[in-house]
Amino acid sequence: MLVERVKGLQALGVLTDRQPAFITRRDLVELNDELQRRLGGGEGGYLYQVKVEATAALSIAHMIELIESQGPETLEAFIEKSLKRMAMEGSRGHKSILNDPLFIEARKALRSCMATQNPKVIELVKVLEGQLQAKPDSRLIVFTQYRDTVNALLKALNNNSRLKVERFVGQGEREGDPGMTQEQQREVLEKLRNGETNVLIATSIAEEGLDIPEVDHVVFYEPVPSEIRYIQRRGRTGRRVAGKVTILIAEDTVDEAFYWSSVSRARKMKRIIGQLNRKLPELLKEKTKPTITLMDYGQKAETTTPTMQPLQTQPTTKKELWKPEILQTKGVSQALKWLIENLPETTVTIEEVVKLAYEEQGFEKPSVETAIWRLIQQGQIYQPEPGKIRKV
Template structure:
């Protein structure tokens, strides 16, 4: 059956008519709006509709995207969808020469740009923001602190208080103050919150299955780590006796930073004990890193870390020489060099990948990891299977012997992943956001991430056009466990804060949203009938909204575990998690998530163990 299409004088391409997108457009045309919509439900389509209406107004339209890859994507889609000539739309990025930018600003009706270029031109007078009618902030969660997006929001409001701003994101932030900061920097008047369980969104969903694989460490790794933990305890107790670490305080990041401050203060007083304390604090930081790598990544990744330290030692780096001379570290270095990989994650990755390829022989799989060493290890291991066409995908920065990928290389890799030359992409965090990465049938998270925003973005790489699944690997009683708890709770808090802010009307509304603002829009229904956009929205509400759900009621934010989740289509009772872990041991690794765990409400979930 033909799909319903949006009709507007400035839309030349095909835009599927979806009632929830038209409602978001209605809000966005009524005043500065932050659209929060799940990944893959078409936030970009809302941006097109708003820009189509603003093409009827005087002034420049600016679309901000956080990377050159996304800038290119927005430019191409605007050319395809909107009624705008090639001469009237331009790209501005760091690759654009400063001497060419004034002429581009002068001739263009629409600019697609990276934020830092617009910020710099606005500050130097290269562009008069008073002549801008609309700024679209894609991935608007970046509009915080000293980020260029946030600074542009301030500069634009100062230059043109009547100018319009539209922010769009799947995840504006976890904390209430973070969300309010985005709203304040973009002068947001209304929050449009769309959730995957909303009746108007359900017809456009595909299935995503999320499964957490709980992994037990083998005895060989426990035996390797035990002396390192004893060394860590000894170093910590020495600092406590010296008054640098507070007594009976867990070894958290905050406690270590405070110890560093006290050591620095002692050095300023010419107290020689401060120098020794500072050296020991450096050793403690490295010990924690080494333990985490062994527990969450495995033998080979930890060995690579120590080999780099050894290389630094040979270059007369005294800090690395001191660290490697610690008895437990010296012994661990020797033993790691003699061991094969025994961490279960590596074989579990191979098993999960081959299962995915059997299910979707022509499909794509993305494996996310935090560490470049793990990227190299996984690629080498998976390439042994000739059926798997594996490629790494990393950021541009070069680190030590690891050479980064420039933008040209990244684009080439993504194109080969798109056309099937490669079917397995092993990526660091660079693949989470800001690049036009093809959808995958399966996403593997080699370790959890502490950020709700990043977790949402990683999951959003699958189940866009068809069903997909996400597999998260969690090593029990390690940093993995703690981060997983914190990330889940942060995501709960984000949805709860968004809902509360919307309900409590914390944002100033200059005028109520009016359906008449969509008068320029109509819809060609699947039957070929042309109807006003407002009539289409009402008919979709009647068709899709369940009567028992019409009355607004308090919505409990979801906790995403292993469950069937409805995600968009794009143009058993067991113990709670906290019962399996020793939180006191884990808290020493991540202070930043400490407060999140205290309020966790565990849910029943399926769990698998791997040893």
């Protein structure tokens, strides 16, 4: 789904510097930010269509991250609470996702996944039970990014008699979840402190700034790409006595990329701090200033004050997300009409359709691809698999 959405964006002239499969979530975030800036500055026209497609692509990228790092329950919650709500509020990009045949098929597969226990949850239970078996009075914190994951884990772990589980989230309202008041937070922390609770399922609110009791074991339900958050999570154990940290990683997913990113950045931060610690004594050495007397005044007046040279800075080059001058969408209306009249009932490749349109009518490739993309979103063309289409 994501590759096909990126192809649609490239047909509109954006993100054309790489193959669709190599466009990252960060690229889509930067594109959306740039579009927001331009639209807010009064530009319009074709940018509105680009914004629709970019919004849809970013939401799909987010859903891929959810299923890989969190699990099917969190993705299902996002679809029900956020995706459908934004579509009902009029978002064309999110409406197009719900109407996409590929999404409909993916939703069926998602519901099948929910019938099977998440492998991450199975491993989490093993980690928690192992810690409590080794030290029955242990206290543990499981960190995760999303409240929906907190709720899913709470439901999965509450059936285990050895685990006395509580959730710990922030105060703000999130997609119908009212959060916790300060009093509720204090009560949960007191339960953890006195042993009524031995497992805390927490979001980032527990990473810093609160009087969290000493814990024996910290579990990352998913890695985080931020070195700061990586260090803060780890810092919740091992303060007075040795603690343990476990990071759950799903193979061949964004978990692996996030883990190595955070580790690399944390090592770099440690190296820089070490360098500063070595140089700091020299930087703090005070240079003794000579005492100036009346006899020295004349000499001082004759000395010239050295001029300060301005710092030479390298000009920063802003990443160019697209070049409007290369946009070619002339003839889209004619291409739309031609496709509706001439697209066969059988499944054909998009390349074959583009080639035929050029040979018969002289339509340029961007115009035909843009027309195909629009018809897919309107539900007039079905895409049984990436790169292939047929008339509905």
